[in-house]
Amino acid sequence: MQSKSFHLIEANMCLLAGSTPTKSIKERLPGSRKRLFYNSSIKIFEEYLSIENLESYSYTIEVATHTAINFQIHNPQTHLLYHIDGRKAVRYGQCQSREEYLFPPQHGVFLYVPETIINVYFEPGNYHIQGFTLPVDLIEFGELAEFGFLTEIIATNRLKPRQYKASIGFIASQHTRRILRDLTIELGNKPLIPKIRILRKIEDLLYLCKDKLLIAGRQLYDPDLIVQQARLLISKCIAESDDLVRIKNIAYALNIQPAYLSYLHKERFGITIMKYRNQELLKKAKARLHQNRSIKMSTIECGFKNESSFCNFFKKQTGLTPSGYLLATTIPEE
16 A cells, blocks of 8 residues: 555555556546455555645544554655544554554644654544645745744754654644545645645644644744634635534634633724624625525525524614615616
8 A cells, every 4th residue: 555655554454356546537647546455353445646745545444343553654744634533532653652642533633753653543433534645845835824833843853863743733623624625625636736725725724723833833822813813714714614603613713712712802803703703794694695686595605594593683783684785785777
């Protein structure tokens, strides 16, 4: 199961007949494959895609007994891993070190490792892990400010012996799941993706765990930065998602209590963060009404459960019903 930078050590495992490396049907990419490996205690379905110096991999794993698999890392590199599904956490660690780390479901991690072997331990059950191998030079180019923190951590760990690792975890919300899904789709559909497009996707993920990066980089935990992060995250979620943005989810993504986030926002901007969310949501509602001229579609796209809730929200913010607003703002055709 060779790849450019890592491979699964396949000791005592069988390759299912017919699961040979294949080209993508859509793009005929030579670096794509789907394979199934198994033995008496574990079954691993691998989907792998390599495009230029980027690698995307997905493992759906079915475990019957307590077992471990080993990955051999060919050279120092950075991985972005996401534990998509599974009832229990996965344990992992390096052969050279006794230190182990937990990788819970619905969590992600940025992992920097040297040339080494990683042991991954599974309890009985089903798991789904999505990953990306990101070349170190892709991060060191400094095209995005957020990479400065991760670059600093990598540089610090390079000075240590071979038993080194820098791991920055983040809680995977609906937004991180969407970003990872979009990144996987882009890698699969467009073989020559400009590097900056990949960087922007990773930037979004770094942004969601930026407070941890700040702590790891020994930067100040600045209240103003927290509030700015919250506002940017609210705006991005409203613009890019059809789900109703909830302040508690924004607060949890930033590892802060909702009440404290509201307090910081009012101190900084003079209005509650809920009022700011409503202002941004109203902008989207007005735009959707003009585009769709349909209250039903606007209700769905703004994340409301029913038209009644959408109309109540709209009237409370503007004093007009959605239909009244359309009437008042539409120029009649001659």
